[in-house]
Every structure is written in C-alpha cells, then in structure tokens.
Amino acid sequence: MAKAFASQGDLGEKNITFTEVGDGLWAFTAEGDPNSGVIIGDDSVMIVEAQATPRLAKKVIEKVREITDKPISHVVLTHYHAVRVLGASAFGADQIIMGEQARAMVVERGQEDWDSEFQRFPRLFEGHESIPGLTWPTTTFSDDMTVYLGNRRVDLMHLGRAHTAGDIVIHVPDQNVMFTGDIVEYHSACYCGDGHFADWGNTLDNIAAFDVDAIAPGRGDALVGKDMVSAALESTRDFVQSTYLPAARVASRGGSLKEAWDAAREACDPKFKDFAIYEHCLPFNVARAYDEARGIDTPRIWTAQRDLEMWDALQG
Template sequence: MAKAFASQGDMTEKKITFTEVGDGLYAFTAEGDPNSGVIIGDDSVMIVEAQATPRLANKVIECVRGVTDKPITHVALTHYHAVRVLGASAFDAQQVIMSETARAMVVERGQEDWDSEFARFPRLFQGHEDIPGLTWPTTTFRSRMSVYLGNRRVDLMHLGRAHTAGDIVIHVPDENVMFTGDIVEYHSACYCGDGHFADWPGTLDAIRAFDVDAIAPGRGDALVGRDMVNRALENTADFVSSTYRPAARVALGGGSLKEAWDAVRAECDPKFADYAIYEHCLPFNVARAYDEARGIDTPRIWTAERDAEMWEKLQG
C-alpha cells in the first residue's frame, strides 16, 4: 500500500512557542511548522512571514497582542511559498514587502504553488476559505532596503539564492538578530523543491558573516546564542550537500530519478530521518537535485498533477 501523499496524513496540532530572541524581537514557532517573526519598533510592528491562512495568522496576532498593542504596519515575506504568504490579509498592514524576484515568482507560479501545497499539507490551510486570493506585495526591492520603525532600523536583504531564487533575510542591527526564512532550519528538513543547491552554501556563508547573536529560522526552534546559530548553519549546509551530492552522482552517470532517490535515502536517512517534515520534503528535494545536476537552472513549476506523478513514481 502506497504512503499517503506528502503530509496529507499529518493532522496533529502542533504546540506553539513564542520566544524572545532579542529586545522586542520574537520567534513564533510550532514544532516544525512554518515560523513567523515579530519585530517591535518604537511606534509600530513588523511581522516576518504571514502563515498560510488568515486563521493561522490570527494565532500570531494573539501572541503579538500579549506583548504589545502597537499597530502592525509592515509584513515582510522572505519568499513566495503559499504557506508563508497567504495569511497576509489578516494583518491589515500598510506595507507588504517582498524581493522583486519573489514577486515575479508569484506572477509566474503563485497559483500553481498554492494548489500544490494545499494538496500536500492540508492541516496548514485551516480556514483556507478566508484567503482572499494570491498575496501581492505593495513594496519590492532588488538587493537591499531599510525600514524604520521609529528609531529601530530593519534591514531587508537578498544575500543569494537558496530555498528559492528570491529569498530575503531580515536583520535588526541594534540587537544583531536575523530572521532567515527557510534558508536556515533547525531540526527540520529543508524543502529544496524550488531551491538552488549550488548557491545555497554561499548564501549560508553570507549569513554567517554577520556573526549574529540569534536567528529565527524558517522552521524549528529559535536559535539563541552563537553556538546554537553556528550549529544550525552547519547542519543546514550538511543537509543541502548531503541531498545534492548523491543525486548529482546518479544524474550525471545517466541513472534514473528512482536511483537518485535510493542514493539520497542511503546518505540522508541515517542523519536526518527524525527531522520534522523529512519524508514530506524528500521526493521534492530529490527531483530538484536531479534536475539541477542535469543543468536545469530554473526549478520547474510544481503543479498538483506533477506532484502526484512524481510521488507515484518514487513511492509506488
């Protein structure tokens, strides 16, 4: 009997944790579900990542209201994936910010991504009927911009391709804390289905160069202290390279996608099998690694139909 597709069978509610990672800075985490971040300025609040639906976004708002009554004026979205952006309407923010590349990816593949993610992980789309449509930014930038929440400066930067082509990080220099989106994970599998394996390690190095005191990662616990930050950076780099190397060897040798899947499992299962969403991510990761090794630089668009076809080929 074939396994249930992706995370269709994962309906267990996750415990929410709201962790202070710096003065007025918080990480909203939920045992491997998508994280959000909170940046409280002198007179207003920025949210990092909007969750998948307005209903889930309201859980973030409840936590925010437990620590401040300042208005939420900005939402920063690190990339275009549906589980990160479709809850944005709940915040009623003045500005919704993405990189220019991320906005272009909404144009190119936003609806397809929504449709495929909804089928992969239904629990994350609780209250999906309240989503008003695709999330569009009001503000975009190419490589760097700063937002001032009163006197608090927040730097938004594209440091390189990694989880997607349009990833950004958000750095708060007065506390030396960074919100990385899915470029960095902690004891959670990296989703690489739209990723750039060759570029990802360099982007991690660019983050490492900031020598930050804390990171709110895309998934997993908040990373407080440089030792924990560095362990997470090293572990994420290991996950990415351990996925790509065996898949590339098979692809470059003329082997099949199924052979690449077996090779990646042999390398990654002993190290990462207990990570959150590992089984969910693995087939998408192998498919993208196999493509990249064969010279396909732009990740192919995932559709619900392509998802199912790939899953059947690898899972049986």
C-alpha cells in the first residue's frame, strides 16, 4: 500500500461527554467515536450500543454509576458491527436485544467484520483481549417490540434499511426521544460500507415523522431540540446522497472504482472533509456506492484482505 488507512493513524484520546437528552435519558458521546445511550427505568437501566470491548464498555458503566445505582437489565444493539456489540458482556444484562436481521448478519459476517474493523481502526478496540467472542442476542424481533422498564415504555423498531439492512431505532414515548444508531450522525461521516443508499433517505423520513424532541445519534453530539434534530437529519441525507450520486454516475458509464472515488471526493470534500472519521469512511462508502449502482443489492462482506485490495486499487 502507498499509505495506511487514515484510521490506523488515529490514536488520540477522545473527550467523553454525557448529556441528558430527556428525563432519565442520556447520550454517551466521544468526539465522533461510537456513542452509547442510557435509558433509566423505574427499577433498572437499558443500554443502547455496547462499545467495541468490555474495557470501553466500562467507561459507559462509570458514567451510569454517576447518576444511578439501578441494575443494568437490558442491552439493545441497533446493528451488528463489531464496534457496537463486542463489549456487551461487561454490562451483565439479563437480556441482549437485536433485530432478527442483525442477528442473521452476525451469523453471516460477524467474524469477518470483527477482523476487518480491528485492522482498520485499532484504537477503537482498546482492551480487545477482554472480548469473550462474538456477541449473540438473547432476544430478537422482526419489525417492532416493546420493553417496559417498570412503567417506562421503550419501543424498538425497524424503520427501513440504511447503515445496514438490519438497523433498528429505540423510541421512548414519554419524552419523545429516539436513539438512532448510525442511521443518523452529527458532524461525523456516515459509514456506508454495508449500507443501502437507495433506502437511506426513506428511513430518515420515517424517523422525521416522529417529530422527536431529541436524538442520541450514532456518532457526534447529542441532538437536543427540534432544530438540531432537523439539521442532523438533513446533513445525514446530504452526506449519503453526495457520496452515492457521483459514484453512481461513474458506474453507469462503466467507469472504474478509482474514477468513482475521485468523483465522490470532488463532491464531498468541500462539505464534509472536517467531519470525524471522514477519511476512514470514504473509501468503503465509495466502494459500496459503486457496487449498489451496478445492481449489487446485498453488500459484499468486508474482510481484512478485501479491505487491503480495495485500498490498493484506490491508491493506484
């Protein structure tokens, strides 16, 4: 390779913030690193997103213990990616919940994704030796399910394909707050390497229809207030479209992946170059956009070897 992945050189410590997004609802954020959410019920706590390792999960637990001593009963995982799920064992929860499609993707590509992500972005796997293995849910659902934490109702829903085929969102009706996973980002690049560009906008519309008062996004600051929520939804939509359309035009005329990369950079760099993990995401985003535009509906599985081959082609 001419040079390493941008993320391999991203070794700086990130500042953690812990923001209340509603009564008893919190967003754990870290300057563009994977976020987690906290939902406090009458007698127990639900965690949304488990971090990449048990050691990193303990940073979330430390923040939870600053505000409540209630036990952690549930961990909800919005999709299958390693940086979201492999820390789940640290929480000691009674239930680990995923959508049925996300579980199927763990079966199909969970180990390959772990190996690939670890190679690309080693800093996000601090304490990787503490990971006991792939994370498997105790509970799954197809379209929607409701969990009651005492009297607090929490709705889990699949609103459409976007970041992956199996994305779910978590809505807390009593505060009209949503946890969206990586369907929505804020001043952070969307990772689209396993995404569905044609569906993403419709899924954002489905989220917007809830007219929520706050969102804990997948990456970036907590979105508090309807104006901030709307801005993040539109920025996410713009990012996805600005990546896909140039790559699709190149693919439609039989151009190369490298040409698609150059076209996407021309469209995206002026608007998004300062977003967190932009350089890390862009090669994978363009590769997936190029595939989707050529009719490949199911994202091809990323492996550590495929990562390197793709990167070599783009550098050439």
